[in-house]
Amino acid sequence: MSTPARSLRADAARNRELLLAAAEEEFAERGLDASMADIASRAGVAKGTVFRHFATKEDLVAAIVGDQFAALAVVARELLGAPDAGEALLEFLTVAAAALQRRDLTFLQAFSEGHPMVSDRRDQLHAAVGALVDRAQAAGVLRPDVTGTDVFLLVCAPVHAAGFHPRPESDLWRRYLGVIFDGLRREGATPLPRPAPPWP
Missing domain, CATH: 1.10.357.10 (Tetracycline Repressor, domain 2)
Structure with missing residues (x-):
């Protein structure tokens, strides 16, 4: 059975991958004008999650x-x-x-x-x-x-x-x-x- 810490790490890794995939799509469509809020929305996560991974x-x-x-x-x-x-x-x-x-x-x-x-x-x-x-x-x-x-x-x-x-x-x-x-x-x-x- 997975421990809570391991589950949290898995969630964090999954969120990071979601954010990177969403960011690639946003940058491809909008260039550097893409905002962190738009990236978070596309990834389906809260804006604060973006900043926890990428300051x-x-x-x-x-x-x-x-x-x-x-x-x-x-x-x-x-x-x-x-x-x-x-x-x-x-x-x-x-x-x-x-x-x-x-x-x-x-x-x-x-x-x-x-x-x-x-x-x-x-x-x-x-x-x-x-x-x-x-x-x-x-x-x-x-x-x-x-x-x-x-x-x-x-x-x-x-x-x-x-x-x-x-x-x-x-x-x-x-x-x-x-x-x-x-x-x-x-x-x-x-x-x-x-x-x-x-x-x-």
Whole structure:
């Protein structure tokens, strides 16, 4: 039988998940104008519950962005064990782009810039992507002048490229992911015009 303390922890964890899901929906619809009251209403909880979990809107946004980075880092680390290094990198980029296509909240990153948890999880994701890139280069399938930072920065590119179309089909991003991934391949690569940016 569950203890009252365990039940309270389960309720708190469930409320946190409800709040994060509601916040993602509110931010997707209203941008940063979404209020904590609207988020609480969508989640079906009292406004005070929001502030018990997230003291400020900045903390709530940081939780969303940090969880996104953490989830993608898990995917990248799991793919390090895949037998085909090139396919593993393509699979990671596909999963990342599909997540962005579902709900693009990359605009929240600027709002959470400087938050220590977000910075830490972004660095962890960057390291995991770098490991995928190193493995693909060692296998001879990725151009040698591309870095983990390059690939990390390209994660959003397919969805953003498709977004320029006035009426993009839901899977149009897959076309541009193909273009990008072909540009990452070793075959036919020409020298890039400048060095890769450093990672802060």
